[in-house]
Amino acid sequence: MKTQNTTVNDMVQADSDRFLAEWLAEAKLDNHKSKTGDARGVSEAKELMKAFSEGIQADGEPSSFDGREWADLRSVLGALSSSRAAQGVSSEETSRFVLAMKKPLFSRLQTRHATDAAALMDTILWVSSLVDKMAQFTVGTYQRTREEIINRQQHELLELSTPVIKLWDGVLAVPMIGTLDSNRTQLVMEALLQRIVETGSELAIIDITGVPTVDTLVAQHLLKTVAAIRLMGAECIISGIRPQIAQTIVHLGIDLQGVTTKATLADALALALKTSGYTVSRTKA
Amino acid sequence: MERIPILKMGKCLLVTVQMDLLDRTALALQDDLSNKIQSTGATGVLIDISALEVVDSFVGRMLTTISGIARVLDAVTVVVGMQPAVAITLVELGLSLDGVKTALNVERGMKVITASTMEHGVDSGT
Amino acid sequence: MPLRNEQDVVMSRQTVRKLTQELRFSIVDQTKMITAASELSRNTVVYGGGGEMRWELLTNGIKHGLRLHFEDKGPGIPDLDLALTDGWTSGHGLGVGLSGSKRLVNEFEIRTAVGEGTCVSITRWK
DSSP, X not given: OOHHHHHHHHHXXXXXXXXXXXXXXXXXXXXXXXXXXXXHHHHHHXXXXXXXXXXXXXXXXXXXXXXXXXXXHHHHHHHHHHHHHHHTOOHHHHHHHHHTTHHHHHHHHHHHTTTOHHHHHHXXXXXXXXXXXXXXXHHHHHHHHHHHHHHHHHHHHHHHTOOOEEEETTEEEEEEESOOOHHHXXXXXXXXXXXXXXXXXXXXXXXXXXXXXXXXXXXXXXXXXXXXXXHHTOEEEEEOOOHHHHHHHHHTTOOXXXXXXXXXXXXXXXXXXXXXXXXXXXXXX | OOOOOEEEETTEEEEEOOSOOOHHHHHHHHHHHHHHHHHHTOSEEEEEOTTOXXXXXXXXXXXXHHHHHHHHTTOEEEEEOOOHHHHHHHHHHTOOOTTXXXXXXHHHHHHXXXXXXXXXXXXXXX | OEEOSHHHHHHHXXXXXXXXXXXXXXXXXXXXXXXXXXXXXXXXXXXXSXXXXXXXXXXXXXXXXXXXXXXXXXXXXSOHHHHHHHHHHHOSSHHHHHHXXXXXXXXXXXXXXXXXXXXXXXXXXX
């Protein structure tokens, strides 16, 4: 092993239990709210120490943190970070947990190199940059995990807000609520088309009562959806066109390409039933 | 070379496209259909693409061409079973398949053909 | 993989299907990518005199993507702007594949020079 590695390895192995205790004490000191003192925290620390030692023994260096020698350590750090992120623990706490390792390392170094200031400096810098890399790594993993969670939630939210409803035999309706961006329109399109195939419905009503504004982009998305529906062999009615929206459409010169439009969902349903050959009659006066 | 089988049901020709088509297979289908429409005097052509996961501009053009040829030979073409992903992709590609009638499935497709032939007052015979 | 004939065009579709499935693209995104690949492969074979398709799996943070390159040493495209718009209106040939594919992907790059060949790169992110 290289010199620095030998030094650090000796220090850590010499009294590993006390090392662990000091580290955890330091970590708990900083985080009054953290759970690092409990059984889980202890086992995580032990695992981290083991991977750390293995990397040191494999002659790993701070500059080669992305290398094979530190692969195990990286995976342990990653797992630690992800599980904390999923629990909602802040990235600060997680990285502080790792950084707390410096205290027992530095105190041992001081004892060891008590008389050699230069060697002390060198090793402290070495150790410090290594532990820093470890902490940075946990922050990176943490960010990515949170991003993934947020993305997933966004997706679920989008799905929830665009239900496809069966109004009648062969008639489906989609109430669009909120702004129509390409993401949402894409999702609606896919869901609607899928249901059309599944139910064999020939009529789809897209209700835009809940859409605040319609500009050329939104109109484009809507028209694409209509085109896809027609390509498949079904027909589409757009309902819920408020007077302001009608004005905007005319004003912008948007060509609705012969799509039937109705002011309200009720009108659209009436038309749909009529087209499908149903008559609605009232039996009670 | 593989050729796609064409079934005759009454005055209708039924084609089921089940595999990823080689360009030349598509062209062969075009030829075969044209010939068969003429030889059988068919008034309707039903093309089932429910198993096609990808329809690119070549296949799209094939469908439009078949539809056009059929029309000249006085037959109606209906393409059925288009998958949602295919419909979305075709719209994005900008292929409108003008002149091609579509329906959700074979049953509906047959209705379209019957309705259309009755409109033209053609004696749909048996 | 090489793109020399129509079997290769079909092969390219199957290859891209496998790749997009591995990357767990949604069905619609798979279809879009496969369709774009089909168009560009065909262009390479028909207009480029044959060439090859290469692919790269990309990672950008948590995003995963697929980049495909279609390269040939053919005649090149003399007037790119024209091809991109004209192909669209004439409805067949090189242009439809190019302009259509552009709409199906997130990133589209084309390098071409008369007498030297063409390379089209398309990228789709999950």
